[in-house]
Amino acid sequence: MLKRERQVYIVHQVNLHNKVLSTALSVEIDVSEDTIRRDLQELDEKGKLIKVHGGALSHSFSNIKYPSSKVYAQNSKKIIAEKAIGLIKDKMFVLTGGGTTVVEMARALPLHRSATFISGSIPAIVEFMNHPNVEVIVIGDKLSKNSKITLGADAIARINTLKPDLCFLGINALDLKNGITDSDWDVVQLKQAMIESSQKVICLTISEKINTMQPIQVCDLSRIDILITELPKDDPMLKPYVDAGITVL
Amino acid sequence: MLKRERQVYIVHQVNLHNKVLSTALSVEIDVSEDTIRRDLQELDEKGKLIKVHGGALSHSFSNIKYPSSKVYAQNSKKIIAEKAIGLIKDKMFVLTGGGTTVVEMARALPLHRSATFISGSIPAIVEFMNHPNVEVIVIGDKLSKNSKITLGADAIARINTLKPDLCFLGINALDLKNGITDSDWDVVQLKQAMIESSQKVICLTISEKINTMQPIQVCDLSRIDILITELPKDDPMLKPYVDAGITVL
């Protein structure tokens, strides 16, 4: 591959994904990382991208600082996201539901982590799409405008054919007696399918939603493997859940 | 082989493959590399190609295939989008491919229009998702990071079960002899399925891509019902396509 050709390709990738990793480009194009680094250097000097440790960013990306200002309980969700990310190891298959917490997680995922994410949540997909090292499987079906996830028989059927390592579920209500509960019939169906198919179920929620309930049960406590909130794991509020056998992070 | 002849051949190769190597041309035409270099030099000066270390690239390589400036051809795409929207009536089922032109169309869709859009293009889905009156069906499958659309057997299988009224296809190359052509195998498979399933195929493209070709054929001209470009319908460039029986808007 010609040098110029390669550089055009790199710029293209940067514009497309907003960020690239030197290592990823190196294997993709099959040249040494040194060469990639030199390319990034030159392209940076030409102002086509911004070189950073480990790769490069597009201008548009760095200009648009995270505009996620109006998301409720942003900080809590960032804490949750950080904890959740620790569970994701390279090469894992990860199923995710919808909700802002999952989006936060997608954003915070380190650039070098390579995993496959399966999701029907459009905002989450958009984030994963911009990550240089993850593969994304989109669960198709009718798009629910409220929740911005795909819902329906097709989605459920597809999920049933999968056996992901992890399932990250943003939840709206959790209590000791009823487990996970929710208010939307279709969403409940989908969540049930997700829980059934997964090896490990990880619930993400801000503490506010703990010990609250909604009209429809998704599953009871015993199906939850790990619970992640913004609280420290020894917070008294979480004690009953630890006692119920759930790993709390 | 005469010099002129050789240079014509080189330009042809560059247009065809977007890139040529001096060494390859040298053995192909059986002249010294010096000669090739001198040819490339001249052709570069004449603006027919871009000479680089080791060979040459076509202009389209850096301009069309990997647009460097974001707003490139933005206006043209808005014009195309406006024309395309005129075809969408309430209650229609509309299948759309990927590409910025389709996204432009989604943005320009009047708020009161109520239709169902089926798509695997994430950027398009995001636009439709924010529209108050359209329903969105997401085509699921593995997400291609390059094109930001879902690609694969699942997507094709799903499309085959549909009979949408319209299919909007952003295309990369169109010429009289070969019809629609493209450069990515999986994308071609998907486009073929889309074309097959749809009642009416509408091609969207900026005029720059007309009379260009890429290595893989998607379908020939006869499958196209409507062609939309930024040019007025009576532009001489489009005449051959009108003569071929395509409705040009």
Place this chain on the structure above:
DNA sequence: GAGATAAATGCGGCTTTATGCATTTTTTTT
């Protein structure tokens, strides 16, 4: 169509460019 003239080509040598590797330094992550 033969010879003159100009253009085109190939080759040897020398220079520049591109790339990868080894080593040291810096940055990041745990």
Place this chain on the structure above:
DNA sequence: AAAAAAAATGCATAAAGCCGCATTTATCTC
């Protein structure tokens, strides 16, 4: 603070490019 990953630095090598010149090939003129 230690370990791991990435970057910088210097160097070796091979490929590509360039210059000038000899030779061949095409074009023009009579």
